[in-house]
Amino acid sequence: MKAAKYATGLMLGLAVTATMVTTTASAAPHSALADHLVLTNSDDGRSVVRSVGEDSEVRLTAYRERGLTYTWSMPTATNARVLGRTVGGTRPAGDAYAVLHADSPGTSTVSAVRQCHADPGHVCPRAIAPWKATIEVR
Structure with missing residues (x-):
């Protein structure tokens, strides 16, 4: 029993x-996931259209080759009224990230800079590499 x-x-x-x-x-x-856009290293120069209220994430990945490490600065938006950064930063390995929220209609360019850091006995090229994407919010 x-x-x-x-x-x-x-x-x-x-x-x-x-x-x-x-x-x-x-x-x-499910729409919360559909409204999220991720931009990466390969999206340099890309233009996208977003709607007010949507998030755009930037994930830039550092890399190493032949004694050189290429790291990224934190992505920033040129017009904070259009795209407000809710999260952003860099990681010890040199990756950078940001989440940008479309606050109001307009256009903003998101940019970051890749820089070289040389191991002892190696020399970096004297150039820096900019990364940018244009986001139009409607």
Whole structure:
């Protein structure tokens, strides 16, 4: 008799847990993911159109070759009224990132700079490499 009550209670508990997991997983709207744009190293020079309220993320990846490390500055927007940075920074390996929120209609250029850092016994080229993307918010 106790075994039957235990089994019934266990089954009821599993059913409630499964319902909670299903409800929690489907609570986030799919459109929140669709409104998120990610720009990377290969998007240099790209122009995109976004809507007010959408986020754009910039992820720039550093790299090493032949004793040289190429790192990025934190991406910035030229017009903070159009694109407000909600998160941004650099990582120890030289990667940089920013999340920009489309606050109002207009156009803003997002830019960052790649710089060289040489290991001992190596020499960096004297050039810096700018990265930029233009975001028009409607």
